[in-house]
Amino acid sequence: MDKLQEIESKKASLIEKLKKVTSAKEISEIKSEYLKKYVKSLYSELKNLSAEEKKSFGKTINDFKNFAEEKISEAESKFKAQKSSAKYDVTIFKDNIKIGAEHPLIKLYKRIEEVFVGMGFSVVQGPEIELDKYNFEMLNMPSHHPARDMQDTFYISAPNVLLRSHTSSVQIRAMEKMQPPIQIISPGTVYRVDDIDPQHTPMFYQIEGLMVAENISFANLKAVLTRFLKEVFGEEVGVKFRPSYYPYTEPSAAIDMSCTKCGGKGCRTCKGTGWITVAGSGMVHPNVLEGVGYDSKKYTGFAFGLGLNRFALTYYDLDEIRKLYENDISLWNQI
């Protein structure tokens, strides 16, 4: 009977197809073709047969059905096992992979460093866990000095060990070791007790700078900081120095820059003033110079400090400091 030969070749083709499957979908298509459609077509032929033939052909159909079921089920479990062992198939192509980007704070810091190094400054680092002596006392802030309240400090073990509230501490450490002329910047993380809001975080990055030598005047401070801001934000940016107060400098000046968003016309970012405060600065207080053993009659110097996070808000035109900590790579790639 031709039909028996057809069934045998169908068995052979089933085995061949199952060997080549690459997806669960293919297995289910094979299942449908062999177990549903073909078996159904075989059953439909029973009606044309005699009772005797029906019995024997019925058995042949059942044998085929069992055979197909067994082979398909074997293929299914083999496929599942292969799939789970291929969990880390590095050859699998994925087309929407997000590529990492340099963090905007690091990118901006590198730019700032480049400008200062170009002007002859060298980079000095110091410890984040600091002694009161370096963080306050030698910066003209003895205990009970009211200016200490300007910086709410995290203490590791009060009253002497703390998390530095500014990187000015590094300037003291550097001056203790080096003799003038000295020209350094000290970047790093600093800590202050602060609630998190759009403009504040208890940990932030600061870059402070110091230049001490003979005949250093406020004119040098103005020249260096103006050059720096114009290098980073462009020649068109306006810079002004406004009287301010810091215990470790005298005189002291806050540095304002014309608002980069509105060009000085006044907008929400600059609160309508056309200016944004970007740094603090001043001439190093003689007490600070004397405290590290420098002759304050011979040497003078200036110091400045800027908050990198705040600076980044202006530089990247962001409205919230928190965005810098949210690890949103799509943002990193945009800015």
Ligand SMILES: [Zn+2]
């Ligand atoms: Zn503005």
